[in-house]
Amino acid sequence: MGLRFTRLAAALVTLATATATLAEEWPAPVRALIAEGIEIHGEFQAPGGLTGYAATHQGREMIVYVTADAKHAIVGTMIDAEGNDLSExxxxxxxxxxxEGELWQRLEESHWIADGSADAPRILYTFTDPNCPYCHRFWEATRPWVEAGEVQLRHVMVGVLEPDSPAKAAVLLGAEDPEASLQRHNSGDDIAAEAQPRDIEDQVYRNNQLFEELGFYATPSTLYLRDGRLERVDGMPGEERLVEMMGGEAP
Structure with missing residues (x-):
């Protein structure tokens, strides 16, 4: 799976919803597995007359294959005559x-500061701490694409690095013009950590929860879509990875 994802895959399981098929309609072996804590996400027709069920248990993905008589189930990997894995x-x-789609929706609903044109064809969500020097470097490195209108960064403001980080993040989120305030901060203006209305402070708290839930450990941590699939980058990317994230060479 590469960056799609080792740590994130386990966290994403908590975001999944069960298939619309009623549990009572599933074969008895599948119902027995559900009783043991397995979650079914969907079914498909597998080779050899088997019916496959994509499932998870405590963050582990698996396929359950049910025999044609619906009386027996096999949990495992199916391969063909050439040794190809048919379960992936x-x-x-x-x-x-x-x-991944559900996570992208959660990111859209999180509390972020837009950085760049709303019409930009490429969007990246990046978890940003006001006290993070690497967040500042990432902001600087992305200016060519952002200023050209090719990329919009959405800074999901968190407070995780220093004791005053949550207050500073709340100041930026609660500013009259958050984008301008973030730009001034990244241009060298310091932020006075001041109390904000409860709803603004709660926005930072919920962003912090999302940061932790997804297993992030560094800022900036960035999520973006590549060929319709979600990619994750922890920390400041190298030059080659930055170009990939931005969708091409600097304009």
Missing amino acids: APLDELIRAPQ
Whole structure:
């Protein structure tokens, strides 16, 4: 799976929703597995007359194959005569892709500061701490694409590095013009950590929760779509990865 994802895959399981099929309609072996804590995300027709069920248990992905008589189930990996793994495609389609879509929706609903044109064809969500020097470097490195209108960064403001980080993040989120305030901060203006209205401070708290839930450990941590799939970058990217994230060479 590469960056799609080792740590994030486990966190994404908490975002998944069960398939619309009623549990009572599933075969008895599947119902027995559900009773043991397995979550079913979807079903598909597998080779050899088997029915496959994409499932997870405590963050682990698996395929459950049910025999044609619906009386027996096999949990494992199916391969063809050439040794190709036939389980990866349904896991990707029925578990990973929907979970990534749900996470993208959660990012859209988080509390962020827009940086760049709303019409930019490429959007990146980046978790930003006001006290993070690497967040400042990332902001500077992305200016060519942002200023050309090719990329919009959405800074999900968190307070995780220093004791005054949450207050500073709240000051930026609660500013009259958050984008201008963030730009001034990245241009060298200091932020006075001041109390903000409860709803603004709660926005930072919820962003921090999302940061922790996704298993991030560094800022900036960035999520973006590449060929319709979610990619994750922890920390300040190298030059080659930055170009990939931005969608091409600097304009």
